[in-house]
Amino acid sequence: MTLNRRQALALLAAGIALPPGLAVAARPGVTLKEAAGRKGLRIGNAMAGGPNRFENPAYRALTARECHAIVCENATKWTTLQPRPGVFDFKAADAIFAWARKEGLKRRGHTLVWQEDRWAPSWLVNYDFGAQPGREAERILSDHITTVTRHFGDDLYSWDVMNEAVDPATGELRESVLTRRLGGPVAQIDMCFRLARANVPRAQLVYNDFMGPEAGATKHRASVLRLLEALKSKGTPIDALGMQSHIGPWSDLEAKGGKAPFREWRKFLDEVTGMGYKLVISEFDVSDKALPGDIARRDAGVAARAKDYLDVTLSYRQVTDLFMWGLSDNANWLRSQKSMAMREHGMPSRTTAFDDELAPKPMYEAMIAAFREMPPRG
Ligand code: XIL
Numbered sequence: 001m002t003l004n005r006r007q008a009l010a011l012l013a014a015g016i017a018l019p020p021g022l023a024v025a026a027r028p029g030v031t032l033k034e035a036a037g038r039k040g041l042r043i044g045n046a047m048a049g050g051p052n053r054f055e056n057p058a059y060r061a062l063t064a065r066e067c068h069a070i071v072c073e074n075a076t077k078w079t080t081l082q083p084r085p086g087v088f089d090f091k092a093a094d095a096i097f098a099w100a101r102k103e104g105l106k107r108r109g110h111t112l113v114w115q116e117d118r119w120a121p122s123w124l125v126n127y128d129f130g131a132q133p134g135r136e137a138e139r140i141l142s143d144h145i146t147t148v149t150r151h152f153g154d155d156l157y158s159w160d161v162m163n164e165a166v167d168p169a170t171g172e173l174r175e176s177v178l179t180r181r182l183g184g185p186v187a188q189i190d191m192c193f194r195l196a197r198a199n200v201p202r203a204q205l206v207y208n209d210f211m212g213p214e215a216g217a218t219k220h221r222a223s224v225l226r227l228l229e230a231l232k233s234k235g236t237p238i239d240a241l242g243m244q245s246h247i248g249p250w251s252d253l254e255a256k257g258g259k260a261p262f263r264e265w266r267k268f269l270d271e272v273t274g275m276g277y278k279l280v281i282s283e284f285d286v287s288d289k290a291l292p293g294d295i296a297r298r299d300a301g302v303a304a305r306a307k308d309y310l311d312v313t314l315s316y317r318q319v320t321d322l323f324m325w326g327l328s329d330n331a332n333w334l335r336s337q338k339s340m341a342m343r344e345h346g347m348p349s350r351t352t353a354f355d356d357e358l359a360p361k362p363m364y365e366a367m368i369a370a371f372r373e374m375p376p377r378g
Helices: 005-013 032-037 057-066 091-103 133-155 185-199 215-234 251-257 263-274 295-313 362-373
Strands: 042-047 069-072 106-109 158-163 204-209 240-243 278-286 319-324
Touching (some): 032 362, 042 057, 057 091, 069 319, 091 133, 106 133, 185 204, 204 278, 278 295
Parallel strands (some): 042 069
């Protein structure tokens, strides 16, 4: 049962306690889009095909109501766009973007290259680069980036050009089927950004990665800083760092002080912004893996983590965009990720701002509160 705000207030006024979860199921008085928009922050959602997502009219309507923008969750990845050498397929992405355009939603691209071979198309990983492997690798990379960016042109205001170039375990830059033939990761990454800038000079170009505030990500953060510095000294055209923000569980931080201290995270963001880069929260969701099974406590834990993270991160005015990786729990990738979703209790994960019925959860209220408290964007 869902009460509207007036009914919930009437019950509260009559001294009747609302069962946990019910009060926040009341339809919110303000949307994420309105609350964030007042401060100049753009809100977005990742859209993908499927019955709980693009094929559900209510979910599409929710996205249009709550967001300024969308990104394709999978439809603009290399594996989808160029499934076989030289064969491009824009059908899925074009359909999502056409709907978004009709709704007046802005559109961004993710991701021209996903560095780890595991996420590259298998044809590319197994490719025979022939007698002049460097030239052939350059031709393939250039063909992909040029064809894709030209297809979408100025329709997309922002692109993740490179995704996850750092190996978080070692802190080294990942080698891939392309880096090995193009003079190493820094040279190859530089090449990707230059190709993108040449073809879509007006688009914001983003380096996207999942380094977070937790102590376990120390090497990852340090490596991303080294990469951004190396690219800056080469004059690589990068505009922003994408912080994926698949946050929690921060067991290491929480064990120390109850609340995540975020000291290292601030230092990291100070360094990135000190180099002149903008920031994008590109894939926001909150793992409930280490939280109690009880739904009210779990939702409260997810909301608290979201608020802690957003309070610190959004205190940087350089954060211009916040994209959620799915708006409802059943439209979020963690639901099917055995290793990251909350599986211990055998219960479905609750990792986003809206529940499976598309009713707002405590995380929604936490986001609204964070937007009210953050400084306006420049
Ligand atoms: C994920 C999608 O959500 C899944 O549907 C897909 O199976 C795998 O990729 N980091 C990223 C995103 O940059 O592209 C990933 O998206 C999630 C982690």
